[in-house]
């Protein structure tokens with residue numbers, strides 16, 4: 001099944017466009033998981049237990065898994081999310097010359113272990129750097145369009161000789177690269193004007209909209225412009241998974257209060273976003 005069809009089914013089943021970001025910062029894990037063999041996996045397992053009924057998708061960021069234990073934790077996490085029928089978007093921001101990109105893209109193949117259903121990619125190296133991802137037609141490929149960080153403007157807002165902004169050119173290219181109907185765009189909620197402008201350029205491409213929650217982005221704009229025919233994702237990572245982070249809940253041996261807070265935060269975000277759908 002194609003990623004965006006699967007995502008549409010999940011959005012309907014969970015009545016949610018919330019992407020729960022799984023960024024298990026080792027310095028912020030609660031005591032209740034620290035003694036486990038794979039603390040990040042145990043953390044994610046309990047986050048998934050607490051949030052899955054509100055999750056349209058899980059979005060682990062590869063930065064939190066790039067070591068041998070981390071990669072095992074990631075594989076366990078993907079398999080567990082799939083067991084709850086929730087797709088997984090790996091936020092890896094890949095993009096390299098074709099030969100290397102072919103290797104990177106294998107993270108989407110499930111011959112060796114559980115594989116992600118979608119991935120984020122960086123378009124800076126151009127079409128051939130993304131081809132191995134785009135060719136996997138059943139997998140979603142989210143191209144960085146206009147990112148949520150303050151420095152995103154340094155390059156992305158540059159005006160080209162044609163009068164286009166660089167991010168507009170990227171959006172145009174992403175539309176051209178969408179022959180298999182598997183392209184999405186990453187557009188930050190911290191830039192609502194650009195979010196609206198990009199939606200006007202590409203009415204049919206679903207967006208992944210990060211930046212609500214800890215980065216303070218605009219949740220209403222994220223929903224209004226992020227969805228294409230009802231399909232798209234609004235991500236919060238720290239705002240959900242560390243919602244229960246106060247000294248007492250962090251030290252609690254059971255972890256119950258910590259993870260319950262994550263579930264409540266996911267539910268609250270779902271309800272807030274659903275007001276605008």
Ligand SMILES: O=c1ccn([C@@H]2O[C@H](COP(=O)(O)O)[C@@H](O)[C@H]2O)c(=O)[nH]1
Nearest residue numbers: 061147148188210213214215236237238
């Ligand atoms: O433009 C972008 C692209 C990706 N991200 C990623 O999303 C999450 C956001 O985490 P929060 O804790 O909700 O701020 C994180 O993995 C980023 O690397 C982004 O924020 N902006």
